[in-house]
Amino acid sequence: MNKMRVGIIGAGNISDIYLAAPSKFKNIELAGIADLLSHKAKEKADLFNIQFYETPAALMEDPSIEVIVNLTIPSAHAEINLAALDHGKHVYSEKPLATRYEDGKKIIEKAKALNLRVGVAPDTILGAGVQTALQLVNNDKIGKIVGAKAFMMGSGPEGWHPNPAFFYETGAGPLFDMGPYYLSSLLVLLGPVDCVTGIAQTTYRERTIKSLERAGETFPVTTPTHVEGLMHFKSNVTASITATFDIHQSKLPFIEVYGSKGTIHVPDPNFFGGPVTYLAEGEDGWQDAELVSDYIGNERGLGLSDMIASIYSNEQHYCHGELGLHVLEVMEKLLESSVERTFKPIETNFAMRNQREKV
Ligand SMILES: NC(=O)c1ccc[n+]([C@@H]2O[C@H](COP(=O)([O-])OP(=O)(O)OC[C@H]3O[C@@H](n4cnc5c(N)ncnc54)[C@H](O)[C@@H]3O)[C@@H](O)[C@H]2O)c1
Numbered sequence: 001m002n003k004m005r006v007g008i009i010g011a012g013n014i015s016d017i018y019l020a021a022p023s024k025f026k027n028i029e030l031a032g033i034a035d036l037l038s039h040k041a042k043e044k045a046d047l048f049n050i051q052f053y054e055t056p057a058a059l060m061e062d063p064s065i066e067v068i069v070n071l072t073i074p075s076a077h078a079e080i081n082l083a084a085l086d087h088g089k090h091v092y093s094e095k096p097l098a099t100r101y102e103d104g105k106k107i108i109e110k111a112k113a114l115n116l117r118v119g120v121a122p123d124t125i126l127g128a129g130v131q132t133a134l135q136l137v138n139n140d141k142i143g144k145i146v147g148a149k150a151f152m153m154g155s156g157p158e159g160w161h162p163n164p165a166f167f168y169e170t171g172a173g174p175l176f177d178m179g180p181y182y183l184s185s186l187l188v189l190l191g192p193v194d195c196v197t198g199i200a201q202t203t204y205r206e207r208t209i210k211s212l213e214r215a216g217e218t219f220p221v222t223t224p225t226h227v228e229g230l231m232h233f234k235s236n237v238t239a240s241i242t243a244t245f246d247i248h249q250s251k252l253p254f255i256e257v258y259g260s261k262g263t264i265h266v267p268d269p270n271f272f273g274g275p276v277t278y279l280a281e282g283e284d285g286w287q288d289a290e291l292v293s294d295y296i297g298n299e300r301g302l303g304l305s306d307m308i309a310s311i312y313s314n315e316q317h318y319c320h321g322e323l324g325l326h327v328l329e330v331m332e333k334l335l336e337s338s339v340e341r342t343f344k345p346i347e348t349n350f351a352m353r354n355q356r357e358k359v
Pocket residue numbers: 009010011012013014015034035036037040056071072073074076080094095096163177
């Protein structure tokens with residue numbers, strides 16, 4: 001097994017699942033962990049029995065580390081991604097790639113110039129749910145694609161996350177925080193976007209932490225929290241996304257894809273599994289599709305493992321930087337179009353590799 005030594009930067013909420021990834025994905029060899037708050041990294045290093053680095057810079061300077069996994073908050077993503085590349089490391093970043101499209105472009109340009117890889121979450125697009133939906137599309141189950149709808153409907157993360165303020169800063173909000181799951185899935189299924197327009201609002205200017213030690217504390221909201229977006233794709237189909245942290249509950253689907261002969265109901269793109277159901281001409285009512293893989297649990301690390309395997313096999317990895325940049329451009333331009341009351345063309349493009357049988 002061709003492995004790579006991986007250093008994690010960011011020892012917060014999501015780090016546990018990445019720290020546990022080597023037990024599932026054997027080409028990931030954990031070298032160590034660092035955080036701006038060194039005590040957080042120390043705690044995780046002790047828990048998972050890996051090396052603790054006093055600072056992120058110290059981790060980046062370790063010549064034995066080949067890949068940096070960036071699990072910091074979104075506003076730090078660009079800085080850490082660029083620094084990792086400057087240190088000659090491949091980087092796999094939590095979403096979004098950066099909080100500004102301009103910074104995202106710099107990351108991709110630098111990686112190309114240095115011949116290094118950039119991987120971007122979400123790797124749920126490699127999960128059984130999205131991949132099964134993709135197989136139905138590719139097998140012409142629903143005919144010629146007409147369009148799709150995506151609904152990210154919720155009341156925000158302050159109900160469960162211990163430090164939720166970052167979710168309400170520029171570069172987060174429902175579109176930048178959760179949108180990448182929905183948009184990446186739509187892009188896998190429908191291809192690149194050609195132009196967008198959106199309407200966005202900030203319904204509440206202040207939010208209150210609802211759980212754990214800081215319950216009752218309030219914090220300001222500086223980004224839109226209720227977003228309606230329209231997308232026209234290069235394949236000449238249209239789709240819409242609603243992304244909100246401002247509603248109580250909804251019975252709307254997560255994602256539906258519509259074709260000339262049927263409809264696919266795509267499961268929650270924040271998760272890896274099914275069920276995937278579809279309705280197709282000539283078949284008796286809604287059917288449960290047979291899932292194409294057993295990636296149905298919390299498989300975070302799958303995209304990183306795929307990137308490592310792809311470096312060795314000299315193939316494109318699945319959750320790649322151009323896809324992450326395209327998602328970022330779409331999100332930024334959706335919000336810009338809302339301010340400007342315009343349609344915005346999308347300048348980036350991407351291509352996808354077929355799914356690999358097994359990582
Ligand atoms: N929490 C989840 O369920 C979840 C799920 C999927 C993806 N994500 C993504 O993972 C990332 C991290 O989320 P989280 O929930 O773990 O956040 P968190 O706030 O719990 O942890 C982030 C960590 O990054 C550290 N940090 C911040 N700036 C830094 C810097 N410049 N250098 C080094 N360390 C720095 C913080 O000290 C903190 O320990 C985000 O991009 C988020 O969107 C989170």
